Amino acid sequence: MDPTYCDPSLTDGLQAMLQNSRIALSIADGQQDDFPLVGVNEAFCTLTGYRPETVLNRNCRFLQPEGGAGPVRERMRQFLKDPKQEQEKFVIPNETADGRRFLNLVYMAKLFRDNQLCYILGSQFDATRGKTPALSLYEDALKEDIRRYNLLADDTGWVMLGSFDALANSHALIASSKLDRAEPEASS
Incomplete structure (x- = not known):
């Protein structure tokens, strides 16, 4: 993957997941x-119009329109603070780099290693696309990603069912597996 x-601290597995997914991931x-x-992956950059070097090391709130995103921000904060909540979905108003507004359907999942929160995986989709059935397109892209990761699911014993929520959260399962398989860092 392009550095x-x-x-570079992300595991090779997480980097490969970012690179290979057609879903906008962060x-x-x-x-x-x-x-x-x-x-972030290429699909995230395409969705938002931002280049990777302008988003890395920043919180995603740069996507929110001037004046903020309304009450959904508080729900997101609560999700991030609550250790019992591992995944949640949100619809949040966002803006692309060129100022186009869109509704971002965001699935967030917490990724843990040794019971410590390591990462937050975000899966985004423009829910305001014109005449196309946006959620159907999203589900189709997720199904394609699931097919590609089928061997991983078989190896870890995960069973992925066809419901929309199960498909949407599949990236979290895959990322968790890739995080768990990472080589422990050597101590100096």
Whole structure:
């Protein structure tokens, strides 16, 4: 993967997941207070119009329109603070780099290693696309990603069912597996 798309500390598995997914994905550092982005993929850059070097190390709130995103921001904050809540979905008003407004359907999932929050995986989709059935397109793209990761699911024993929520959260399962399989860092 192009090194400008993610922090080199991300595991090879997480980097490959970002690179291979057609879904707009972002990964935020779950151990820093403001949850800055440490990885995005090409689909995220296409959706938002932002280049990777302008989004990495920033919180995703730069996507919100002037004046903020309304009450959904508080729900997102609560999700991030609540250790019992591992995943949630939100519809949030956002703006692309050129100022076009869109409704962003965001699935957020917390990724843990050794019971410590490491990352927040965000999966985004423009829910305001014109005449196309946006949610259907999103589900189709997720199904394609699931097909590509079928071997991983078989290896770990996960069973992925066809419901929309199960498909939407599949990236979190895959990312968790890739995080768990990472080689532990050597101590100096």
